[in-house]
Amino acid sequence: MNENDQGSPDVSGCSEALDLLPLRAQNALEAREGRALQRHLSRCSDCAAEVAFLEEVVRARPEPPQGLKVAVLGRLRVDESGITEATPAGWGALVSAVRGSQRRVAGWGLSVAAMVVLALGIGILWSDGPTTEADGLITSVLLAAQEDEAEEWMVAGAPVLDGLPDEVLLSLMTEMD
Amino acid sequence: MTEKRRAATDSSPDDRELVQRAKGGDAAALDLLLSRHQGVVYRFLLGLLADEDAAADAAQETFVRALTNLNGFRGDAAFRTWLLAIARNEARGMARRTSRRKESPLDDLPPPVTTEPSPDVRAVRRTEVERVQQALARLPEKQRMSVSLRLFDGLSFREIAAATDSTEGSARVNYHHGVRRLREWLHDDERT
Numbered sequence: 498m499n500e501n502d503q504g505s506p507d508v509s510g511c512s513e514a515l516d517l518l519p520l521r522a523q524n525a526l527e528a529r530e531g532r533a534l535q536r537h538l539s540r541c542s543d544c545a546a547e548v549a550f551l552e553e554v555v556r557a558r559p560e561p562p563q564g565l566k567v568a569v570l571g572r573l574r575v576d577e578s579g580i581t582e583a584t585p586a587g588w589g590a591l592v593s594a595v596r597g598s599q600r601r602v603a604g605w606g607l608s609v610a611a612m613v614v615l616a617l618g619i620g621i622l623w624s625d626g627p628t629t630e631a632d633g634l635i636t637s638v639l640l641a642a643q644e645d646e647a648e649e650w651m652v653a654g655a656p657v658l659d660g661l662p663d664e665v666l667l668s669l670m671t672e673m674d
Numbered sequence: 675m676t677e678k679r680r681a682a683t684d685s686s687p688d689d690r691e692l693v694q695r696a697k698g699g700d701a702a703a704l705d706l707l708l709s710r711h712q713g714v715v716y717r718f719l720l721g722l723l724a725d726e727d728a729a730a731d732a733a734q735e736t737f738v739r740a741l742t743n744l745n746g747f748r749g750d751a752a753f754r755t756w757l758l759a760i761a762r763n764e765a766r767g768m769a770r771r772t773s774r775r776k777e778s779p780l781d782d783l784p785p786p787v788t789t790e791p792s793p794d795v796r797a798v799r800r801t802e803v804e805r806v807q808q809a810l811a812r813l814p815e816k817q818r819m820s821v822s823l824r825l826f827d828g829l830s831f832r833e834i835a836a837a838t839d840s841t842e843g844s845a846r847v848n849y850h851h852g853v854r855r856l857r858e859w860l861h862d863d864e865r866t
């Protein structure tokens with residue numbers, strides 16, 4: 498059993514203080530624990546130096562890539578029956594094609610709003626009908642979009658758009674200007 | 675435990691309740707579960723895989739697997755502990771696939787520990803955050819995991835033991851050794 502789990506407010510010794518330090522460094526202390534620790538730190542320079550050091554380490558905490566949550570939600574279908582993996586027609590193959598080339602999740606860098614604009618762009622481009630292999634990809638994207646509610650698809654749009662070849666994305670951007 | 679702490683300091687619903695609601699198709703509950711745990715899962719995998727892209731991919735797989743199998747969560751352990759167990763399997767699978775592809779097992783990462791950074795390395799003026807992250811990467815895996823889970827995510831030593839397939843005592847020792855080493859390295863860097 499570890500002392501922190503009991504939330505002991507009585508911090509008299511260094512070992513108790515040292516166990517609370519990590520929690521203080523991430524602001525997870527209850528107020529009374531914080532006050533008790535503060536009292537200890539005010540009269541123990543060793544622990545005060547330690548807390549300064551731990552806070553330095555905590556500032557280097559790595560954060561998950563921004564697109565992680567959106568990417569996960571994009572692969573899920575949520576309804577009254579619970580949560581299942583979203584697999585609209587033509588989507589599975591696309592996902593596996595994309596997953597191979599997909600790198601940094603953070604690298605998607607597309608906001609949902611930007612995806613909506615891109616989706617509109619795809620619609621405009623597609624009005625001439627699919628001709629090339631790249632257009633075929635776009636068709637699959639659109640089919641998936643049409644079969645799903647728009648909101649679901651926009652989330653799912655992140656990996657799909659990321660998987661499109663650069664020249665296709667570029668032409669979509671140009672088309673929209 | 676941290677979940678009790680959270681309940682004491684704010685009024686947001688606990689994991690158990692969110693899991694129940696998510697099972698019933700509550701998208702907001704699902705969203706909250708993801709927001710709450712994406713950090714610890716990502717950092718846990720980053721500690722194991724020592725690669726940001728691999729950690730992001732594995733985190734995505736972990737959540738898809740966990741959230742589509744919420745019935746497999748019995749509720750006798752904390753939701754976070756259950757998630758980290760799935761993440762660990764995911765990391766193992768990924769390490770196996772990677773080592774099959776390129777003969778270099780991920781166990782070899784991070785780069786070998788040297789007590790003294792080379793003069794070249796010291797000459798480079800790094801930001802504080804980079805220095806700390808590089809020092810963390812140099813720690814042996816068990817120490818790195820204990821320091822990260824404890825300092826970055828506030829896990830108890832018992833939870834760390836469960837997540838790293840270790841005992842509470844070794845988790846504690848690994849944490850203290852890890853922090854001591856970090857302090858030595860970072861302070862050595864500063865003095866030069």
Ligand SMILES: [Zn+2]
Nearest residue numbers: 511514541544
């Ligand atoms: Zn002290």
